[in-house]
Amino acid sequence: MTAPFGIRVAGQHRINGHLLFDADITLPAGRWTCLLGRSGVGKSTVLRLIPGLETGGRFTGTVTATDGKPLQGRISYMAQSDLLLPWLSALENVLIGARLRGAQADVARARRLLDRVGLLSHADKRPHMLSGGMRQRTALARTLFENRPLVLLDEPFSALDAGTRADMQELAAEVLQGRTVLLVTHDPSEATRLADQIIVMTARQTSIWPVPDTPALRAIDDPRTFDCQTRLLAHLRAAA
Numbered sequence: 001m002t003a004p005f006g007i008r009v010a011g012q013h014r015i016n017g018h019l020l021f022d023a024d025i026t027l028p029a030g031r032w033t034c035l036l037g038r039s040g041v042g043k044s045t046v047l048r049l050i051p052g053l054e055t056g057g058r059f060t061g062t063v064t065a066t067d068g069k070p071l072q073g074r075i076s077y078m079a080q081s082d083l084l085l086p087w088l089s090a091l092e093n094v095l096i097g098a099r100l101r102g103a104q105a106d107v108a109r110a111r112r113l114l115d116r117v118g119l120l121s122h123a124d125k126r127p128h129m130l131s132g133g134m135r136q137r138t139a140l141a142r143t144l145f146e147n148r149p150l151v152l153l154d155e156p157f158s159a160l161d162a163g164t165r166a167d168m169q170e171l172a173a174e175v176l177q178g179r180t181v182l183l184v185t186h187d188p189s190e191a192t193r194l195a196d197q198i199i200v201m202t203a204r205q206t207s208i209w210p211v212p213d214t215p216a217l218r219a220i221d222d223p224r225t226f227d228c229q230t231r232l233l234a235h236l237r238a239a240a
């Protein structure tokens with residue numbers, strides 16, 4: 001993998017002329033940043049601004065990589081909806097990026113990732129034959145397969161049961177080690193477990209929330225993890 005790089009998103013976003021948010025977010029190179037905030041505040045919009053996707057509004061500001069190079073071809077993005085192609089199997093969906101680029105697809109690696117997300121026995125099924133959580137895990141495998149230095153994850157574990165969610169958090173932490181990751185989540189416990197940096201977003205500002213000085217991936221039952229997630233939840237409930 002190429003050397004990790006950081007990202008800064010700074011500026012104002014408006015929809016129909018109304019200010020949605022004024023943000024200044026820095027993603028440290030090779031680290032996990034978790035972004036939390038009220039529903040509708042603009043977290044997914046921040047994620048979409050980074051690769052330059054349509055947001056339905058107007059952004060006045062900058063998105064810059066710390067190495068000064070263009071971002072094209074260096075980002076893997078997992079949207080809130082799974083975006084699986086319905087006419088392809090789970091395995092073919094994992095391979096779709098390589099196929100679209102006309103690259104040699106590493107089928108064995110795709111199968112290993114499907115195995116890691118618990119879906120190898122479903123590799124030949126099309127998305128309509130899979131549950132919501134299975135489709136989300138297929139989309140996760142597709143995102144991890146892309147092997148990019150910058151990874152944007154929009155609530156990637158939201159459809160999973162608690163046990164599978166913990167397993168998938170651990171898998172993502174392992175596979176994405178050393179990459180720059182931005183994870184949008186509503187779950188203070190998930191953020192506290194995974195984040196090197198937590199950012200809480202409101203319309204007026206983006207602020208850093210202190211994480212325990214233990215390294216991520218943090219133990220769920222560590223009192224410092226528990227204390228951080230409890231205080232973060234209280235803060236999110238109070239934040240406007």
Ligand SMILES: Nc1ncnc2c1ncn2[C@@H]1O[C@H](COP(=O)(O)OP(=O)(O)OP(=O)(O)O)[C@@H](O)[C@H]1O
Nearest residue numbers: 015020038039040041042043044045046055056057
């Ligand atoms: N394509 C679009 N056209 C117009 N407005 C949009 C579009 N996409 C999002 N919005 C609006 O932008 C605002 C922020 O949406 P966004 O999805 O970024 O919020 P969010 O914080 O990720 O929400 P959630 O936590 O519910 O997923 C919302 O008011 C939403 O209605």
